[in-house]
Amino acid sequence: MADQRANDSASASSSVDQESIGHLVTLFSSPLTSQWTRKRAPYNFRQFFRATQALAPDSTARIFLDRGGFKAWIAHYVTTTGQAHFNGRQARQQLIEELDNLPVEERARIAERIASSSIHPSAEGPIQSMEQQTLETRAMATDTVGSKRRRLDEPPTRYDDDCPISPPNSTFPTNIHSREDSRSAHTDPSQFYTGSSLSDEEGQVATGASIEGLLSLFPDYLSDAIRKDGTTDHMTAAVTMNFPRKSFGDVSCIMTLVVEANKVERLAMLLFRAHLESTGGTREVVLQDGARLLPNPHVVLQGSHSDAVSEIFGPETAAAITAAPFRRREKVAGTRATRCVTMTISRESCMTATITLTLGLREGFEIYNKLYLR
DSSP states (O other): OHHHHHHHHHHHHHHHHHHHHHHHHHHHHHHHHSOOOOSSOOTTHHHHHHHHHTSOTTSHHHHHHHHHHHHHHHHHHHHHSSOOSOTTHHHHHHHHHHHHHSOHHHHHHHHHHHHTSOOOHHHHHHHHHHHHHHHHHHHHHHOOOSSSOOOTTSOOTTOOTTOOOSOTTOOOOOEEEEHHHHHHHOSOGGGGTSSSGGGGTOOEEEEEEEHHHHHHHSOHHHHHHBOEEEOSSSEEEEEEEEEOOGGGOSOOEEEEEEEOGGGHHHHHHHHHOOEEEEETTEEEEEOGGGOEEOOSSEEEEEEEOHHHHHHHHHHHHHHHHHTSHHHHHHHHTTOOSEEEEEEEEESBTTSOEEEEEEEOHHHHHHHHHHHHOO
16 A cells, blocks of 8 residues: 555656646746847846856756757746746746756756747847857957957947847837738838837848749759748748847847758758768767767757858858858958858758858848848
């Protein structure tokens, strides 16, 4: 009888744990999956990012960073900081405490599930911009070229963590629109940044590029590799262009391409010289001497040479990447393989991959016109 009661208790405990884990995944995914309404970057996020890297490996924030990447880490940071009193605060705090008390591997699995969640279009630009800032901050911190190192506590120009982007009473939302919306309502997207107060208040997101624009912009192989959505009567390309709010640094324009699963391995080789293989439905990155890198659940490739960028994306997109402020700083530092090209690859070989490009603002507008105003 005692054994039976113990088994029943363990079973009930397991059930409650799984229910709590589901609540935790929902809670920490919400900053990624919901409409991004923040008017400024999370306060001191770069300082906290650096602090997280120095934490013990079994601390929750460090686990989220190591196992879920920046996406899971920023979700954890936004969820656990900066909130005053609100309805449900006590219940949320209790969930956060439950997370901290879970075993390391359980917290790691939660971080991986959060990292694999679908990101809301309005959150994509700000998160990509903040991640780019952390990359640049780390590069600055380790740069030994020149007479002096940059002080870690000296914020770089235009990267103030809590820089307001609108008057206190402003309530402008982020605009998300499809190609049809672009054609009817936005004849010149540069209006939103040039000579307009909207430049400091609103981000712009456009989805569903025209097939005609796609074919005129990209070379044949990439045009064919990008996923097509819709029906034969009305088909669009899985291309998103994001012009983030300026409070998220000088990442002015982000282009995201979804590429078909059967094109992933070749594109990884062409862009990053990365050797991918699929075994039993799982992708692996094959390193020199036979070592293998297993996506968990994703692997992010970053750093593409200019010749590969021109060959795959075409001259117009390559020029737009070259014009990005981050790329200009890379060239000054002598960096050949640009971090403005990123490819996120799923562990599952049947899944699509995402290529993210950082573009210059003016050049991004020109590409926007070609893709969405036809």
